[in-house]
Amino acid sequence: MTAPALLEITWTDPVTGRNGYVVIDTLVRGLASGGLRLREGCSLEEVRGLARGMTRKEAIVYDPADHYVPLGGGKGGIDIDPADPEATNVLRRFLAAVLPVVREQWNTGEDFGLRQETIEKVAAELGLPSTVEAVFATVPDAAASRAALAEAFATMVGGISLGDLVGGYGVAQACLAAAERLGKRPAEATAVVQGFGSIGGAAARYLAEAGVRVVAVADRAGLIRNDEGLDIEALLAARDGLGVIDRAALREVDTVGDRDEWLTVPCDLLVPAAMSYVIDEDDVPRINARVVIEGANMPTLPAAEAALRERGIPVVPDFLANVMTNAWWWWIVFQDIEPNAESSYAKIRAVMRRLVDTVTADANDSGRTLREAALDLAARNSEALAKRVGVTA
Numbered sequence: 001m002t003a004p005a006l007l008e009i010t011w012t013d014p015v016t017g018r019n020g021y022v023v024i025d026t027l028v029r030g031l032a033s034g035g036l037r038l039r040e041g042c043s044l045e046e047v048r049g050l051a052r053g054m055t056r057k058e059a060i061v062y063d064p065a066d067h068y069v070p071l072g073g074g075k076g077g078i079d080i081d082p083a084d085p086e087a088t089n090v091l092r093r094f095l096a097a098v099l100p101v102v103r104e105q106w107n108t109g110e111d112f113g114l115r116q117e118t119i120e121k122v123a124a125e126l127g128l129p130s131t132v133e134a135v136f137a138t139v140p141d142a143a144a145s146r147a148a149l150a151e152a153f154a155t156m157v158g159g160i161s162l163g164d165l166v167g168g169y170g171v172a173q174a175c176l177a178a179a180e181r182l183g184k185r186p187a188e189a190t191a192v193v194q195g196f197g198s199i200g201g202a203a204a205r206y207l208a209e210a211g212v213r214v215v216a217v218a219d220r221a222g223l224i225r226n227d228e229g230l231d232i233e234a235l236l237a238a239r240d241g242l243g244v245i246d247r248a249a250l251r252e253v254d255t256v257g258d259r260d261e262w263l264t265v266p267c268d269l270l271v272p273a274a275m276s277y278v279i280d281e282d283d284v285p286r287i288n289a290r291v292v293i294e295g296a297n298m299p300t301l302p303a304a305e306a307a308l309r310e311r312g313i314p315v316v317p318d319f320l321a322n323v324m325t326n327a328w329w330w331w332i333v334f335q336d337i338e339p340n341a342e343s344s345y346a347k348i349r350a351v352m353r354r355l356v357d358t359v360t361a362d363a364n365d366s367g368r369t370l371r372e373a374a375l376d377l378a379a380r381n382s383e384a385l386a387k388r389v390g391v392t393a
Contacts (some may be wrong), residue, residue, distance in 0.1 A: 032074030036113030168202020170324025195274025197243035
C-alpha cells in the first residue's frame with residue numbers, strides 16, 4: 001500500500017474558479033523537488049501521482065560520490081489550458097497563495113504547459129529571486145550556485161537553451177540504450193515521438209543526431225510522418241512556444257495525419273513525451289513498436305503496461321527515462337558539473353547508461369519488469385539516503 005502524501009493543497013482561484021494543487025510526497029532535509037504543470041483537466045489525483053514519481057526520480061539518481069544530495073518529491077498543477085488568455089493571471093494568483101511552501105520546501109520549475117521563463121517572471125513579480133530558493137539555503141556558496149544556474153540556462157545549443165535540451169537528451173540516451181538491447185545500431189533503428197515540446201523536441205533532435213530515423217512526430221495539431229526520416233532540425237525551427245509545428249515548413253515528401261495515429265506507426269522506439277495517460281489498454285493492440293520509452297510523466301496506464309508486457313513490449317518507466325531535467329538542475333546547483341553542454345551531456349550520458357544497464361540486468365535476473373526493477377533500485381537508494389541524512393516520508 002502506498003503511503004499518503006505529507007501535504008496536499010487544493011486551491012480555488014477566486015476569479016475564474018479554476019483549481020490548483022500542490023502535493024508534497026516526501027521531504028529530505030525539509031526539501032522537495034518537482035515542477036508545476038498547466039493542463040486542462042489536471043486533478044489532485046494526477047498531481048499526487050506526479051509527486052510520488054518525483055520521489056522516485058530523486059532517489060534513483062542518488063550517488064554518494066556526488067555533492068548533490070537528493071531531495072524529496074513534490075509537484076504542482078493547475079487545471080487550465082496553457083493557451084487560455086487567463087492562464088498567466090491564474091498562475092500568478094496560485095503562486096501567491098502557496099508562496100510560503102515555495103519559499104521553504106517546494107523547489108519547482110517548468111513542466112507540461114509551462115515555460116521556465118514564464119514561471120520565473122511571475123516569481124520575480126512576487127518577490128522571489130528564483131523558484132528554487134529553498135535549496136539555495138542548503139548549499140555552501142549560494143551566490144556561486146545561482147551564477148552557475150544562470151550561466152547554464154543562458155547557454156545555447158543549436159539555437160535552443162541548454163535547460164530545454166537536457167531532459168530530452170536523457171530520454172534519447174535511454175532510447176539508444178534500449179535500441180542496443182534490441183540488437184539495433186542507431187542507424188538501423190526507427191523512432192516515433194509524441195509531443196514536440198522541450199522533452200519531445202530534444203529527444204527527437206538527439207535521436208536523429210545519433211543516426212536514428214525519426215519517422216513520425218505528433219503535436220497538438222496532428223501527426224507528421226516520413227518513413228525515410230523527418231528533418232528534425234527544420235521542424236524544431238518551425239515550432240512555436242507550445243511545441244506546435246508550422247505546417248508551412250514541411251517538405252512535399254512529409255505527410256500529415258490525425259494526432260492519435262502516432263500509436264500505429266511501425267517503429268522500434270515509441271516515445272510518448274507530452275501528456276499523461278495517453279496509452280490505455282484499448283490502445284495496446286494498435287501499437288507497432290518494440291519498446292516504449294516514457295519521456296512524459298505517467299503516459300502509460302497500468303493495465304496498458306500489463307498488456308504490453310503480454311505482447312513482449314517492454315516499457316522504460318518515466319521516473320527513469322525522463323529523470324535528467326530534474327537531476328541536471330541539482331548537479332548544476334551543487335556544482336557536480338560545469339554549467340556548459342559538454343559537462344552536462346557527459347554526466348547525463350554516463351548516469352543514464354548506468355541506470356538503464358543496472359535496471360535491465362536486475363529485471364533480466366529476477367524476471368521482473370523494468371518498472372519493478374527500477375522501483376526496487378529507487379527504494380534501495382532511498383534507504384541508503386535515509387541512513388545518511390534522514391527522510392520524512
